[in-house]
Amino acid sequence: xxxxxxxxxxxxxxxxxxxxxxxxxxxxxxxxxxxxxxxxxxxxxxxxxxxxxxxxxxxxxxxxxxxxxxxxxxxxxxxxxxxxxxxxxxxxxxxxxxxxxxxxxxxxxxxxxxxxxxxxxxxxxxxxxxxxxxxxxxxxxxxxxxxxxxxxxxxxxxxxxxxxxxxxxxxxxxxxxxxxxxxxxxxxxxxxxxxxxxxxxxxxxxxxxxxxxxxxxxxxxxxxxxxxxxxxxxxxxxxxxxxxxxxxxxxxxxxxxxxxxxxxxxxxxxxxxxxxxxxxxxxxxxxxxxxxxxxxxxxxxxxxxxxxxxxxxxxxxxxxxxxxxxxxxxxx
Numbered sequence: 001x002x003x004x005x006x007x008x009x010x011x012x013x014x015x016x017x018x019x020x021x022x023x024x025x026x027x028x029x030x031x032x033x034x035x036x037x038x039x040x041x042x043x044x045x046x047x048x049x050x051x052x053x054x055x056x057x058x059x060x061x062x063x064x065x066x067x068x069x070x071x072x073x074x075x076x077x078x079x080x081x082x083x084x085x086x087x088x089x090x091x092x093x094x095x096x097x098x099x100x101x102x103x104x105x106x107x108x109x110x111x112x113x114x115x116x117x118x119x120x121x122x123x124x125x126x127x128x129x130x131x132x133x134x135x136x137x138x139x140x141x142x143x144x145x146x147x148x149x150x151x152x153x154x155x156x157x158x159x160x161x162x163x164x165x166x167x168x169x170x171x172x173x174x175x176x177x178x179x180x181x182x183x184x185x186x187x188x189x190x191x192x193x194x195x196x197x198x199x200x201x202x203x204x205x206x207x208x209x210x211x212x213x214x215x216x217x218x219x220x221x222x223x224x225x226x227x228x229x230x231x232x233x234x235x236x237x238x239x240x241x242x243x244x245x246x247x248x249x250x251x252x253x254x255x256x257x258x259x260x261x262x263x264x265x266x267x268x269x270x271x272x273x274x275x276x277x278x279x280x281x282x283x284x285x286x287x288x289x290x291x292x293x294x295x296x297x298x299x300x301x302x303x304x305x306x307x308x309x310x311x312x313x314x315x316x317x318x319x320x321x322x323x324x325x326x327x328x329x330x331x332x
Contacts (some may be wrong), residue, residue: 006098006106012128013312018045018064022092023108023121025067025152028130030237030312037230037239037312039155039271040065055086059093060264065153065271068092071136072115072146074252075282081144083114085285089147090114096121116140117298129326130310138298145295147285149252149277150308152241154230156270161209162233166319167191167274168225172204172218172253175281180215181259191220208257210270215259219280220251228274229319229328237314241276242322247296247306248276276308 005026006017016027026045027036045064055077069092073085086093096108104125111118122133138144169191174183183189184197192204207230208214226245231238252275258267278296279288285295298304311326321329 006101008104008106008123008125010104010125010127013125013130015123015125015130017106017108017123018066019096019098019108021045021047021062021064022068022094023096023110024064024092025123025132026064027066028239028310028312030239032314033235033237035158035235037154037158038066039153039159039269039273042265042268059087062093065155067150067152069119069121069134070147070149070151070277071119072112072117072148073285074147074149074277074279076284076287078284078286080146080285081115085114088151091119092151111139115146116142116144117146128312132308132310134306134308135303136298136306137303138301141300143300144298145285145289146298147277147279147288148247148296148306149275149279150243150248151273151275152310153254153271153273154239155272156210158232158235158239159207159230159270159272160232160234161207161212163207163272164231164233164318165205165207165272165274166227166229166231167220167251167253168223168227168321169220169251170222170224172220173280175217175219177281177283178217180217180255182214182216183218204253207272208255210258212257213259213267214255214257216253216255217282218253220253220274221280223249223251225321226276227319227322229322230272231316231319233316236316237312238316238319240311240313240319240322240326240328241274241308242311242324242326243276243308244306247304248278250277250280251275252277252280252282
């Protein structure tokens with residue numbers, strides 16, 4: 001069965017899933033405030049147009065915002081194991097079949113054509129927690145290595161200059177090709193205070209306001225605990241993520257604060273994202289391997305499960321950790 005949208009809800013949150021567009025998580029709404037925490041692209045939700053000249057153009061044209069699964073590739077298009085893997089991978093571009101759907105739970109499945117992988121995703125909402133359980137199976141008698149990432153992006157009205165970010169990492173490394181406007185290419189920094197390329201020290205826990213342009217692509221490493229939280233002091237609530245460090249050992253850190261001119265943003269995007277990932281940099285699996293990084297390695301016929309949890313919490317204290325089941329730890 002294929003449908004355009006699925007809505008799951010608890011007393012605390014409502015989520016919308018797009019089976020016909022990559023099983024994207026399109027919205028995550030806090031029911032108390034009726035605020036959707038996820039970013040929406042300037043062109044919004046529409047059918048994949050397939051009119052761009054490159055896989056990057058097609059992916060961005062079809063990007064509604066929200067939260068994607070990036071599999072089997074992340075970043076630049078490349079040739080891997082004889083297959084041409086598109087920008088940010090195939091999984092977020094194809095239609096998924098709905099295997100099961102209830103008020104608080106849905107299971108979706110797909111089989112990729114660019115990689116020997118079948119994927120099952122189960123979304124479950126319980127109170128303020130969204131749990132996404134993914135099982136990826138190598139359907140081949142050959143081993144296979146790929147990138148596996150999540151692409152949750154957060155935007156207005158949830159995000160503004162009162163927002164505060166917490167990440168359980170110790171190190172931030174700027175992308176060596178396109179780090180944006182804040183950091184020098186390939187530079188390493190101790191979280192959360194970074195040395196800006198234009199001079200001075202910037203606290204990455206503080207989110208710039210919409211009139212403070214910034215573009216940044218960097219990578220979070222050396223995690224003490226795999227979590228991320230973003231809190232709006234203005235709205236009085238926040239959202240946090242937790243993921244398994246043994247599979248997703250890094251996180252991409254992306255900010256686009258009304259900065260990038262020309263296509264596709266034309267300085268229209270106000271977005272903050274921390275993206276749990278198996279692999280860095282976001283330049284395609286072949287470049288990552290060439291630079292000495294690893295992907296997720298599947299043995300023949302092997303299945304691997306990953307569970308990512310998101311939690312909405314009504315507290316503005318500094319977040320110092322997120323445990324299993326969405327238990328949020330706050331600074332005293």
